[in-house]
Amino acid sequence: MAEPKGGPLASRIDHLFKAVRPKGREYSYDEVARGCEALTSGTFSKTYVWQLRTGQRDNPTKRHLEALAAFFGVPVAYFFDDQVVDDVNSQLALAAALRDSDVRDIALRALHMDTATRQSLARIVHEISRMQQSRPDPADPDSGPDAQT
Incomplete structure (x- = not known):
C-alpha cells in the first residue's frame, strides 16, 4: 500500500x-x-x-x-x-469482489463442483486473466501497437 x-x-x-x-x-x-x-x-x-x-x-x-x-x-x-494489514486488506478485497454479482455467481457455482473441476476452472480463469493483462486496452490510446514509447 x-x-x-x-x-x-x-x-x-x-x-x-x-x-x-x-x-x-x-x-x-x-x-x-x-x-x-x-x-x-x-x-x-x-x-x-x-x-x-x-x-x-x-x-x-x-x-x-x-x-x-x-x-x-x-x-x-x-x-x-x-502482517495484520496484509491479512485484513486481502479479506477486504475479497469482500469487495463478492459484492459484484457476476463474481458472486461464479463463486457460488464453483462451490458445487468437485475439486478437479474447480481446479480446471481456476486454471481457465487464470489464463484468461493473463491474456487480458497482456493485450492493449482499446480505451487507452497509449497502449496500442502504434503507441509511442
Whole structure:
C-alpha cells in the first residue's frame, strides 16, 4: 500500500474508507464520527476523523483507535502490524469482489463442483486473466501497437 503524506496511520485509515463500503459508497466523516462516538460514549468529531485520514493528526488515543477499528470491523492491530494489514486488506478485497454479482455467481457455482473441476476452472480463469493483462486496452490510446514509447 502506497504511503501518502500522512504516513502509515493516515494511509491505513484512508484505505479503510475506500475499502469498507457497505452502503456502496464511502462513509462520510460525519457517519464515522457519529459511529465512533456511539461505540465509545465519548467525543469524536468529523474534523478529527478527517485530520486522522489526511495525516493532519497522527497520534490518536487508544480509545479513538479502538473506536475506529470497531467501526470499520478490523482489529486494532490493523493500525500497527503490517502482517495484520496484509491479512485484513486481502479479506477486504475479497469482500469487495463478492459484492459484484457476476463474481458472486461464479463463486457460488464453483462451490458445487468437485475439486478437479474447480481446479480446471481456476486454471481457465487464470489464463484468461493473463491474456487480458497482456493485450492493449482499446480505451487507452497509449497502449496500442502504434503507441509511442
